Amino acid sequence: MHVRHLQVADFRSWEQADLELEPGPSVLVGRNGQGKTNLVEAIGYVATLGSHRVASDAPLVRIGASRAIIRTAVVNDGRELTVELEITPGKANRARVNRGPVPRPRDVLGILRTVLFAPEDLALVRGDPGERRRFLDDLLVLRAPRYAGVRSDYDRVLRQRNALLKSAAANRRARRSDPDALVTLDVWSGHLAAHGAALLSARLDLVADLGPRVAAAYAGVAPESRPAHIAYRSKIEDALPAGYGRPDGERADPEVVAEVLLAEMVRRRDNELERGVSLVGPHRDELDLVLGESPAKGYASHGESWSFALALRLASYELLRADGSEPVLVLDDVFAELDRRRRQRLAEVAVGAEQVLVTAAVAEDVPRELTGARYTVVDGTVERD
Known part of the structure; x- marks a missing residue:
């Protein structure tokens, strides 16, 4: 190409x-x-x-x-x-x-x-979790363009659900009862779980495929440094099957992930209604970048941070090539x-x-x-x- x-x-x-x-x-x-x-x-x-x-x-x-x-x-x-x-x-x-x-x-x-490496990539290591989530989602879309629709649908439903939660939180503070809002919230929770499971499952599989390539790429550019690895960290990881997101694990099942997401939304409903925001879903997750036993963010030197950013891009390039x-x-x-x-x-x-x-x-x-x-x-x- x-x-x-x-x-x-x-x-x-x-x-x-x-x-x-x-x-x-x-x-x-x-x-x-x-x-x-x-x-x-x-x-x-x-x-x-x-x-x-x-x-x-x-x-x-x-x-x-x-x-x-x-x-x-x-x-x-x-x-x-x-x-x-x-x-x-x-x-x-x-x-x-x-x-x-x-x-x-x-x-x-x-x-x-395309795979692009730029000075802005240092934010992948030193920036907030949103930078790393975006990295994963952009790579997902490059591998399979249909995930652009999944990503868009999830963002749309998340906005709708957050708006409903914000309204419900205001009603709660004003001691106004609105039982219809809770019924509507159940509907949006179902939509968020379905779209979120599609996105989360794809991210878990992506990290499983990408992880060994990141480790190898980092070892190539910084052989004197500690070994590097990546891991996907979700708010619901304790309830997911053990192998999800690992190179030797099974592929993530969106139906299983949707059930876990929905159960966690039910469990945290009072917290969400209190704060007026969705606390469960892939928008709250993190891609952990680890050097040795320490997180790269806050612990990596300037050279190690550049090496990790470069390893992420090189691994992406090799993964896309492996896809044909x-x-x-x-x-x-x-x-x-x-x-x-x-x-x-x-x-x-x-x-x-x-x-x-x-x-x-x-x-x-x-x-x-x-x-x-x-x-x-x-x-x-x-x-x-």
Whole structure:
């Protein structure tokens, strides 16, 4: 899989950009603030419908413009598909495939798969649990695009249930009785358990598949460090079968998980009604990153934190390859952050990718192994050297 062509209009700092790409390494060189990261961000957006830098779409539209356009030509197994995304803050985004409209933007997911490593990835280790949950869910969608719908459905039901709990909590404080609210809460609890079980089960299976690859990748980039491993931690883990989420365990059963989730909601109903928020579900879970016997967050050194972030991305890349889909590897301004050993390990993996896109402030930061097409990004232009 590779991106043959990228075109953007009013995306980030770019009024227009048109870039022909090819398989193998392509290096975009330019000083900070010239827009090179914006170009690879556009490619990542096509793969995930999200940015690795911001949580909303509004910053993606150039100041003064009403919408942004991204067009890509993606080649996979000799077949080329053109994807066009129209990003309009405050309105529904639109998508086209081979110039024909598709019902929903998420219908383009799976056409392009990318694994992106960027300075922001340090938040995977040092940030809050939401960063790690997002990492898992983004990888789930890359592996199986249908999970975009599962994720969306869960978020929608969670908002509805939280709104009901907030109202019920206000009624309780005001000593107002509302028996209908409890009946409605039972209905939303059932929906949340069903959608939550689909998402939670998929995360458990993903961690089981990813865990050994993370351990191996970390050992490769930091052989002198303590061993690394990951584990999924759920509020309901004590009630789940013992093997879920482990490499040698059984696959998670969504029906079993749904029953456990629903039982835990019943058990914690008074707490939820008191606080006015859903306390049970995958939105409360955590991906534990562990070095030796200690959590990486708060205990890992700066170098160990970078190594763990890199191991998570390398493991994701290897997992997608094992699934039979060769993703595009995107390395956004990371070589300047890595020491010689980590640069070398990353270059060894990258050189074997069907396509790798690299950004760097200076060409000397990029390992010699990643020779290939070279582009200069300056003053709103991108030109091949």
